[in-house]
Amino acid sequence: MRADALPLLAAAIAAWLAIGALGLVRPLAFAFVSRLLFPLGALVALLVAGIALLATAEPVATLVLPLGLPDLPFHLRLDPLSAFFLALLGAATCAVSLFSTDYFRPSEGTAPGLVAFQYHVFVASMATVLIADDAYLFMVAWEAMALASYFLVITEHRIAAIRDAGFLYLFIAHIGAIAILLTFGVLQGGSGDYTFDGMRAARLQGAWPSLGFLLALVGFGAKAGLLPLHVWLPEAHPAAPSPVSALMSGVMLKTAIYALLRVTFDLLHAVVWWWGVVVLVVGLLTALFGVVFAAAQTDMKRLLAYSSMENIGIIAAGVGLAILFRAHDKTLLAAIALTAVLYHCLNHAMFKTLLFLATGAVLHATRERSLGRLGGLIRRMPWVAWLALVGTLAIAGLPPLNGFVSEWLLLQAFLFTPSLPQSFVNMLVPLAAGALVLAVALAAYVMVKFYGVVFLGRPRDPDLAHAHDAGRYERVALAGLAAACVLLGVLPTFVIGVIDRVNTMLVGAAVIRPGVSSWLLLAPIDAQRASYSPLVMLAVVVAVVVLAIQVVHRLYHGRVRTTGAWNCGSPEPTPRMQDSAEGFGQPIRQVFEPFFRMTRELPSAFDAEPRYRVTIDDPFRYWLYRPIARVMEKLAGYLGLIQHGRISAYLALSFATLIVLLFFVR
Amino acid sequence: MPAVPLYAQLINLLAAVLLLLAFAMLSQRRVLSLIDLFAAQGAALALSTAIVAWATGQRHLYWSAGLTLGLKVLVLPWILRRLIHRLDIEWEFERLINIPTTMLIGIVLVVFAFNLAVPIAELANTVTRSTLGIALACVMLSFLMMITRRKAISQVLGFLAMENGLFFAATSATYGMPMVVELGIALDVLVGVLILGVFFFQIRDRLDSLGFANLERSRDDD
Numbered sequence: 001m002r003a004d005a006l007p008l009l010a011a012a013i014a015a016w017l018a019i020g021a022l023g024l025v026r027p028l029a030f031a032f033v034s035r036l037l038f039p040l041g042a043l044v045a046l047l048v049a050g051i052a053l054l055a056t057a058e059p060v061a062t063l064v065l066p067l068g069l070p071d072l073p074f075h076l077r078l079d080p081l082s083a084f085f086l087a088l089l090g091a092a093t094c095a096v097s098l099f100s101t102d103y104f105r106p107s108e109g110t111a112p113g114l115v116a117f118q119y120h121v122f123v124a125s126m127a128t129v130l131i132a133d134d135a136y137l138f139m140v141a142w143e144a145m146a147l148a149s150y151f152l153v154i155t156e157h158r159i160a161a162i163r164d165a166g167f168l169y170l171f172i173a174h175i176g177a178i179a180i181l182l183t184f185g186v187l188q189g190g191s192g193d194y195t196f197d198g199m200r201a202a203r204l205q206g207a208w209p210s211l212g213f214l215l216a217l218v219g220f221g222a223k224a225g226l227l228p229l230h231v232w233l234p235e236a237h238p239a240a241p242s243p244v245s246a247l248m249s250g251v252m253l254k255t256a257i258y259a260l261l262r263v264t265f266d267l268l269h270a271v272v273w274w275w276g277v278v279v280l281v282v283g284l285l286t287a288l289f290g291v292v293f294a295a296a297q298t299d300m301k302r303l304l305a306y307s308s309m310e311n312i313g314i315i316a317a318g319v320g321l322a323i324l325f326r327a328h329d330k331t332l333l334a335a336i337a338l339t340a341v342l343y344h345c346l347n348h349a350m351f352k353t354l355l356f357l358a359t360g361a362v363l364h365a366t367r368e369r370s371l372g373r374l375g376g377l378i379r380r381m382p383w384v385a386w387l388a389l390v391g392t393l394a395i396a397g398l399p400p401l402n403g404f405v406s407e408w409l410l411l412q413a414f415l416f417t418p419s420l421p422q423s424f425v426n427m428l429v430p431l432a433a434g435a436l437v438l439a440v441a442l443a444a445y446v447m448v449k450f451y452g453v454v455f456l457g458r459p460r461d462p463d464l465a466h467a468h469d470a471g472r473y474e475r476v477a478l479a480g481l482a483a484a485c486v487l488l489g490v491l492p493t494f495v496i497g498v499i500d501r502v503n504t505m506l507v508g509a510a511v512i513r514p515g516v517s518s519w520l521l522l523a524p525i526d527a528q529r530a531s532y533s534p535l536v537m538l539a540v541v542v543a544v545v546v547l548a549i550q551v552v553h554r555l556y557h558g559r560v561r562t563t564g565a566w567n568c569g570s571p572e573p574t575p576r577m578q579d580s581a582e583g584f585g586q587p588i589r590q591v592f593e594p595f596f597r598m599t600r601e602l603p604s605a606f607d608a609e610p611r612y613r614v615t616i617d618d619p620f621r622y623w624l625y626r627p628i629a630r631v632m633e634k635l636a637g638y639l640g641l642i643q644h645g646r647i648s649a650y651l652a653l654s655f656a657t658l659i660v661l662l663f664f665v666r
Numbered sequence: 667m668p669a670v671p672l673y674a675q676l677i678n679l680l681a682a683v684l685l686l687l688a689f690a691m692l693s694q695r696r697v698l699s700l701i702d703l704f705a706a707q708g709a710a711l712a713l714s715t716a717i718v719a720w721a722t723g724q725r726h727l728y729w730s731a732g733l734t735l736g737l738k739v740l741v742l743p744w745i746l747r748r749l750i751h752r753l754d755i756e757w758e759f760e761r762l763i764n765i766p767t768t769m770l771i772g773i774v775l776v777v778f779a780f781n782l783a784v785p786i787a788e789l790a791n792t793v794t795r796s797t798l799g800i801a802l803a804c805v806m807l808s809f810l811m812m813i814t815r816r817k818a819i820s821q822v823l824g825f826l827a828m829e830n831g832l833f834f835a836a837t838s839a840t841y842g843m844p845m846v847v848e849l850g851i852a853l854d855v856l857v858g859v860l861i862l863g864v865f866f867f868q869i870r871d872r873l874d875s876l877g878f879a880n881l882e883r884s885r886d887d888d
Contacts, residue, residue: 069849071726647821648812648813648814648815648816651809651812651813652813655806655809655810655813658809659778659806662778662782663778
């Protein structure tokens with residue numbers, strides 16, 4: 001097991017590609033694809049997760065593969081950072097692949113074998129991004145990832161709206177790719193050496209490191225969905241099939257975070273404090289924007305997509321904080337912030353994957369994505385409902401589940417900022433902490449809305465009576481993810497023990513120190529200031545619940561009287577009288593009205609068939625994207641003036657330009 | 667007169683052959699003969715690249731010589747001949763206006779190219795620097811050929827010939843581009859020809875002819 005982890009992982013990537021290629025052999029054989037290829041992919045993913053987890057403790061391993069172009073081999077490298085993210089990828093992919101076994105059905109869109117091919121290429125390229133050790137392989141894998149996911153997003157390509165969403169995604173991905181390419185161009189520092197080792201050795205001077213960092217922030221921010229390059233995210237996630245949305249949200253967004261960490265803490269030799277402020281502010285704005293929009297959504301997958309933005313924003317805020325501390329050589333605080341980042345990446349991969357897969361199961365059972373037509377599914381789909389409840393509680397940040405641990409750690413990191421030398425940063429931090437708490441609290445609100453409207457209450461549509469529960473493999477996948485949410489929540493010291501290997505590599509400090517934290521008690525600074533013991537918490541919660549049930553049972557046993565509930569004076573309550581998604585989000589819409597571009601259609605008092613409609617648009621599209629598009633259109637119009645439509649004229653024009661230029665240059 | 671080594675003489679000879687072939691293409695009216703000329707140009711190019719490789723010991727130049735031989739002498743002419751056969755235009759002529767004038771312009775371009783190459787050739791320290799002017803002249807002549815032609819297939823040939831000239835220029839100035847760039851260009855050319863092959867059929871189906879005159883109506887605002 002010593003130094004063999006990297007070749008094994010490379011073999012696993014090759015295995016994924018081979019599975020995908022098998023899908024191409026028999027693209028229409030549905031049973032072959034879904035009953036053989038996807039479970040095989042899940043098996044490989046499980047192996048990857050296990051190997052990567054063990055490899056976090058191993059020393060850095062490198063490998064040079066004689067693939068690619070002559071004289072330009074692929075460099076691979078496995079260090080704790082990539083191993084951690086590979087473990088995340090393996091775990092999430094295993095569940096998604098297992099779920100896909102039941103999920104994909106023969107449909108109007110892409111053939112199943114082709115979907116399997118794209119899916120496995122997508123997973124393999126994400127894994128390759130994580131172990132790439134030169135800019136060339138990184139870009140190849142990064143672009144393969146973007147292309148594969150684009151084709152997966154447009155699986156139902158006969159629907160025009162889905163093609164549009166796919167185009168937007170591809171477009172923003174290209175902008176990001178250009179920025180990343182330029183980043184590597186800056187990072188190699190004129191040496192012409194595009195291996196990451198060369199970049200680590202380069203010593204950039206003056207404004208170059210900052211330029212490289214900002215380009216990386218734009219490039220990876222576009223993939224992660226940071227403001228203002230987020231517009232693709234709420235379009236592409238709902239358009240894709242649910243397992244694909246789960247992978248994109250759970251894993252692909254994390255590859256962007258991985259790459260940002262790689263560039264900032266590993267490839268650049270030093271960090272500057274104001275980078276941290278930029279990332280912190282962008283992250284918090286993204287988080288607030290995401291959660292406010294999530295509160296206003298009425299489509300369950302869009303709601304989850306905006307919630308992904310919120311989580312990515314929180315993660316980015318943590319990255320900003322880690323940069324800030326690192327720049328001031330407060331390594332322990334940087335390690336705490338970084339731990340929160342990595343922990344939240346892992347958590348988000350688990351609970352968001354769980355929730356997206358749950359919406360997939362709901363979508364299959366009801367063919368309905370609009371919250372206005374769902375409801376009461378806990379009776380029809382108990383497995384999905386109860387497992388989704390775990391994910392909902394986890395994402396809402398309730399102890400003793402996993403979401404709480406990372407958010408708590410991040411808040412702890414915020415609370416220790418006053419020791420920074422810049423006074424204006426010191427003033428900013430309480431505001432930022434406030435914004436973070438606001439985002440987290442609103443996230444809980446959003447999740448109550450999501451769960452309450454979909455699973456609780458009475459069915460809003462008579463068709464929901466035919467809804468069936470998830471299939472066998474789907475249940476296993478969901479249960480696995482839910483179990484992961486619980487385990488990550490109650491065993492934080494073990495998880496942080498793994499994360500500390502990354503911390504030691506990136507910032508040179510560990511959070512778990514003997515004597516301060518134990519297996520039972522998690523204390524980031526010292527036990528007097530703040531500590532958290534999830535197992536005790538869990539025990540208390542369980543004890544209180546059991547005790548309460550017992551007490552109620554003893555005291556009131558036999559005195560229960562069953563009768564109709566008070567019906568507010570209306571004799572026949574209908575499902576339409578329940579609180580709706582729009583109604584539940586209304587206070588948030590009211591408070592944050594300036595954020596939205598809202599168009600409302602209100603019924604008048606005399607309508608025979610009253611209709612109420614609210615559409616909520618992204619203001620960035622109007623205030624940022626539309627003006628740019630208009631300017632481009634205008635410029636293109638000027639170019640049209642020399643367009644004659646005669647090829648020889650064009651050729652003569654370019655020839656003349658060439659001759660004139662050559663004449664001047666010589 | 668200083669003694670010129672044998673390989674340099676051979677390279678100069680081949681450069682002259684390339685230039686001659688470029689002029690021949692400029693004045694050739696039959697499409698099939700144009701393809702033969704293009705293949706001959708490719709062969710001369712491959713041979714000269716191989717000689718440079720042998721003379722200087724640059725290993726990767728053998729690769730590019732082989733690539734040139736395979737792609738430009740064998741594959742592309744074969745694809746184009748098959749296209750012409752399937753499009754049934756083996757016997758078509760191109761009505762070229764004013765061949766003498768075109769040739770005169772060509773001569774002016776050659777003079778300009780030689781003039782242009784002098785400062786660059788002084789910078790280069792390769793055994794082949796004297797041929798840089800010829801390479802540039804080949805590029806410009808091919809460009810001129812594309813301008814004067816009206817048929818799609820001869821324009822494609824002009825484009826390919828231009829690429830030949832570019833390749834020759836790279837070999838003579840710096841012993842070839844990096845392998846990555848060469849591979850990229852080779853792939854681009856191959857894919858380009860394949861796509862254009864598809865377009866030929868589309869154009870003919872739509873417009874019943876392969877002349878570009880018909881396309882001029884396709885501007886959307888007319």
